[in-house]
Amino acid sequence: MPEALAERAYEPVIGLEIHVQLKTRTKMFCGCKLSFGEEPNTRTCPVCLGHPGTLPVTNAEAVHFALMIGLALECEIAPRSIFHRKNYFYPDLPKGYQVSQYDVPLASRGRLGDVRIHRVHLEEDAAKLVHAGASGRIHSAESSVVDFNRGGTPLVEIVTEPDVRSASQAKEWLELLRSTLRRLEVSDVRMEEGSLRCDANVSIRPAGEATLGTKTELKNMNSFRFLERGVNAEIARQEETLRAGGAISQETLHYDPASGALSPLRSKEEAHDYRYLPEPDLVPLAPTEEMLERARAALPELPAQRAERLERDLGLPPDNAQRLAFRTDLGDFFEATLQAAGDGADARTISNWLTGDLVSLVGDSDPAASKLEPSALARLVGMVAQGAVAPSAAKEVLAILVADGGDPARVVEAKGLGRAGADELTRVVERAMADQADAVEKIRAGNRKAEGAIVGAVMRETKGRADGAEVIRLLRERIGE
Amino acid sequence: MIDREQVLHVARLARLRLTDAEVGRMTGELSSILDHIEKIGELDLEEVAPTSHVIELENVLRADEPRESLPREVALREAPDSDATGFRVPSPSTVEEA
Amino acid sequence: MSQDLLGLSAAQAAERIRGGDLASHELFDAYRERAAGEELGAFLWVADQAPEATPDGPLAGVPLAVKDLFCVEGVPSAAASRILEGYRPPYTATAVERLRDAGAAVLGKTNMDEFAMGSSNENSGFGPVLNPWDRTRVPGGSSGGSAAAVAAGLAPWAIGTDTGGSIRQPAALCGIVGMKPTYGAVSRYGMIAFASSLDQAGPLTRDVTDCALLLRHMVGRDPCDSTSTGVPEEVALPSSERLEGLRFGIPPELTGEGIEPGVREVFDATVWRIEELGGTVEEVALPHAGHGISAYYVIAPAEASANLARYDGVRFGQRVGDGDLLSLYEQTREEGFGTEVKRRIMLGTYALSSGYYEAYYGRAQRVRTKIADDFRAAFERVDLIVTPTSPTVAFGLGERTDDPLAMYLSDALTVPMPLAGLPAISIPAGMSEELPVGFQIAGPAFSENQILDAAYAIERAVGFDGGPPRA
Numbered sequence A: 001m002p003e004a005l006a007e008r009a010y011e012p013v014i015g016l017e018i019h020v021q022l023k024t025r026t027k028m029f030c031g032c033k034l035s036f037g038e039e040p041n042t043r044t045c046p047v048c049l050g051h052p053g054t055l056p057v058t059n060a061e062a063v064h065f066a067l068m069i070g071l072a073l074e075c076e077i078a079p080r081s082i083f084h085r086k087n088y089f090y091p092d093l094p095k096g097y098q099v100s101q102y103d104v105p106l107a108s109r110g111r112l113g114d115v116r117i118h119r120v121h122l123e124e125d126a127a128k129l130v131h132a133g134a135s136g137r138i139h140s141a142e143s144s145v146v147d148f149n150r151g152g153t154p155l156v157e158i159v160t161e162p163d164v165r166s167a168s169q170a171k172e173w174l175e176l177l178r179s180t181l182r183r184l185e186v187s188d189v190r191m192e193e194g195s196l197r198c199d200a201n202v203s204i205r206p207a208g209e210a211t212l213g214t215k216t217e218l219k220n221m222n223s224f225r226f227l228e229r230g231v232n233a234e235i236a237r238q239e240e241t242l243r244a245g246g247a248i249s250q251e252t253l254h255y256d257p258a259s260g261a262l263s264p265l266r267s268k269e270e271a272h273d274y275r276y277l278p279e280p281d282l283v284p285l286a287p288t289e290e291m292l293e294r295a296r297a298a299l300p301e302l303p304a305q306r307a308e309r310l311e312r313d314l315g316l317p318p319d320n321a322q323r324l325a326f327r328t329d330l331g332d333f334f335e336a337t338l339q340a341a342g343d344g345a346d347a348r349t350i351s352n353w354l355t356g357d358l359v360s361l362v363g364d365s366d367p368a369a370s371k372l373e374p375s376a377l378a379r380l381v382g383m384v385a386q387g388a389v390a391p392s393a394a395k396e397v398l399a400i401l402v403a404d405g406g407d408p409a410r411v412v413e414a415k416g417l418g419r420a421g422a423d424e425l426t427r428v429v430e431r432a433m434a435d436q437a438d439a440v441e442k443i444r445a446g447n448r449k450a451e452g453a454i455v456g457a458v459m460r461e462t463k464g465r466a467d468g469a470e471v472i473r474l475l476r477e478r479i480g481e
Numbered sequence B: 001m002i003d004r005e006q007v008l009h010v011a012r013l014a015r016l017r018l019t020d021a022e023v024g025r026m027t028g029e030l031s032s033i034l035d036h037i038e039k040i041g042e043l044d045l046e047e048v049a050p051t052s053h054v055i056e057l058e059n060v061l062r063a064d065e066p067r068e069s070l071p072r073e074v075a076l077r078e079a080p081d082s083d084a085t086g087f088r089v090p091s092p093s094t095v096e097e098a
Numbered sequence C: 001m002s003q004d005l006l007g008l009s010a011a012q013a014a015e016r017i018r019g020g021d022l023a024s025h026e027l028f029d030a031y032r033e034r035a036a037g038e039e040l041g042a043f044l045w046v047a048d049q050a051p052e053a054t055p056d057g058p059l060a061g062v063p064l065a066v067k068d069l070f071c072v073e074g075v076p077s078a079a080a081s082r083i084l085e086g087y088r089p090p091y092t093a094t095a096v097e098r099l100r101d102a103g104a105a106v107l108g109k110t111n112m113d114e115f116a117m118g119s120s121n122e123n124s125g126f127g128p129v130l131n132p133w134d135r136t137r138v139p140g141g142s143s144g145g146s147a148a149a150v151a152a153g154l155a156p157w158a159i160g161t162d163t164g165g166s167i168r169q170p171a172a173l174c175g176i177v178g179m180k181p182t183y184g185a186v187s188r189y190g191m192i193a194f195a196s197s198l199d200q201a202g203p204l205t206r207d208v209t210d211c212a213l214l215l216r217h218m219v220g221r222d223p224c225d226s227t228s229t230g231v232p233e234e235v236a237l238p239s240s241e242r243l244e245g246l247r248f249g250i251p252p253e254l255t256g257e258g259i260e261p262g263v264r265e266v267f268d269a270t271v272w273r274i275e276e277l278g279g280t281v282e283e284v285a286l287p288h289a290g291h292g293i294s295a296y297y298v299i300a301p302a303e304a305s306a307n308l309a310r311y312d313g314v315r316f317g318q319r320v321g322d323g324d325l326l327s328l329y330e331q332t333r334e335e336g337f338g339t340e341v342k343r344r345i346m347l348g349t350y351a352l353s354s355g356y357y358e359a360y361y362g363r364a365q366r367v368r369t370k371i372a373d374d375f376r377a378a379f380e381r382v383d384l385i386v387t388p389t390s391p392t393v394a395f396g397l398g399e400r401t402d403d404p405l406a407m408y409l410s411d412a413l414t415v416p417m418p419l420a421g422l423p424a425i426s427i428p429a430g431m432s433e434e435l436p437v438g439f440q441i442a443g444p445a446f447s448e449n450q451i452l453d454a455a456y457a458i459e460r461a462v463g464f465d466g467g468p469p470r471a
């Protein structure tokens, strides 16, 4: 039996639960501005402090954003949904209940990429507990301070079907979701800052079986890397447990990024009895055709659609298409460059420039914020294609354009980076051959690797203005091949 | 009907620490109230929709326009225990799901 | 001099002030003195002084008693609960704000059943209120302090709240007028919540005219309350003295069993007067009204159990215990809440808890639908429905405190209307055992003007001129 277990291949089954802080101006149910690192408790009012007698009033923009998300995730929008109270006691929850949606969410049954969406609903965020303990972990018999600035921030909760099969797929899918939400401009979607938060429900089952294993819930994975690591750690833990003949118990686990450890959160049995009841202080949401139309009209082309279009219409390699589509700024710069390049432009080459050299120069920042103009990049790519600049020199030109701007032809001229002419190049090649008789000998003996020494010398001499292929042609011509 | 165990369970859910005497009395009183209430179990309500609001309003929404927040000292003024920045509580020894 | 002032109705007083015959601060001081020295337990807080200038507006500085559950910025507002002792809210309830804008001057905060949970005012965290007609009896509840204050001439008028009868029943037991408007007519913003889908603020006054005048300045759509609607037409001051063309319905379910003979007699006599005034009277069925108490005592406690979760000793109010968080919660709530409040939190928590929701809360909401349907059908046949307000006159202090179910059943005649969101008024219609008896008139949603008109005509015909000794 243990052998049989040990032999067995397991398949992970993963569902994700994502909380997205919406980028409205004010909170979900009151007029307090959202907080971005303000002093604690400076963005509160009687409503978001849960004072006696106060009542919530729903933020129209939060509903609009939630509808946009629902539509972007190809969901069905509920003709009528209501808010519920989810009751539990915790110091970060001022009213003793969270206003959320329960049996009828705003949107449901959608899809993003290869993962189905179970539901999308609106709710309010909890406040922040600042623990006085030095470790930052939760201790007893110490005091904490509650900061209600975050309390009441509008949240959209997105729950997927258990369609994810690996930690890396979870990470990639979450990246797609993030870029989709970013494209919608409804959230900052920064995991480190908590505007995008992801929990994972993880179970494993013998490969090929249809029934689901017992799942655990993983919390606190506040980066893409930690999500991948946390899920992998949990898959490994479950496999190990099952192979040892143990059973998985349904529990909530806290991921500690520092140690990589998963520790169970003690939670009392009754904590799960949320005693939901329809929120009597709010009236139903029944999106009108006008509200839906406004949400539809606000939808831009989404990353998944853009990737598909770039691949299909422009013939870009899938990798490039995805990288350009997932980063709206890159995608936009790419399309602007392509347009500036005009008819007959080589989209694939331009996409290579964008995803390769340009990204290594600008990193995560928007290339449009640099000095480089899309038209300048288009001309530079054109000069390379016409042989006016060698590819290696063009990289140098690009770096100058990113830093200082300007016209590529002028930069080439000013810095003397134009392709070396035929006479000049012949002279340089012949000198290099004369200087490195050893290498020439080896080449004659059929050692092609030795060509590198000559090419290198020529490149040094011309400061990269030479075309490597042309150097080799001249070299071989002289050797008599 | 409600028994002692249920009363204790409900009291925990509601964060009420009842004295022994209260538990006993509560069990009797709640039972007689529930017995009366349970008469609605005899009604045929199969086809009847529940009413949670008597008013027929929908989509009562607020424009996303900021309003002044309270000065911090006012926000903290009524707190039984606070420091200069916030509301002080004993740190939770258990974490419950949000 | 001061006795003359106290004899004026609020509307009369406002008129005199506006006519320059009376200084508003003089009136205020006369009442302030009485309220500060009263012995009924009606007030929990009394203002130090009159507003500096005579407020502009139709209410012209006439003093107003405010039930303790209305938040008034900087003024103690505790809903008569120990857990909120000393709480001074950082904001003011919309209803109070509107009345102030109309010129009302807040005289004081009145005692009540803690968090409005009760029918006798014996559940106040700060002691009971005595009925001014007989100090061994209760004033009714939960707006008992407001009702007693108006009846005893400690205030010209007052506002209260009604969840299952909390304005109408104490008005009846104290011999004054009390009205619960249509749900949504008055903003709930700033009213310390008991049961949100039922709570509604309204006036407690000496006569129907004052009731209309006060209500006129309370109603209105409030952007801070998503469930507020205001009223479709302005509340008018009633003037008709006849009831011609009005059809009155008497539901056997709310006028039969359990009604004291003395109350029954006053009710029958009042119905007879309606006919004299030209109204027609017929029987009309409310088949599910008898289940109102059951539905109410599930729905109201369930909502209350959530509404009262915020009293945790963290942001405001009292805190007890210096141990861990759980004991802080439990001790604060154990010591801060009174017995009735705990009982209802328990009842509501149980009704919502896993496995019981459908049997209790779900079913109660369906009964609510049935009750609303019954009223709708009835109002196709009649314009208004009449019943006694309370099955009994004011009962003795302590008489029902040991039997919560008996106490709950005293709301039987007033509970169906809020379950359906409908307006209803109680007016004094006569006496039994030397105590006042209330007569209830209910109408369809937003029929406030029609109810006030009918109440006015009946009030004139009845000529109730009682009043407890003002000593």
Ligand SMILES: [Mg+2]
Binding pocket: A019, A100, A123, A157, B098
């Ligand atoms: Mg959530």
Ligand SMILES: [Zn+2]
Binding pocket: A027, A030, A031, A032, A043, A044, A045, A046, A047, A048, A049, A152
């Ligand atoms: Zn706020």
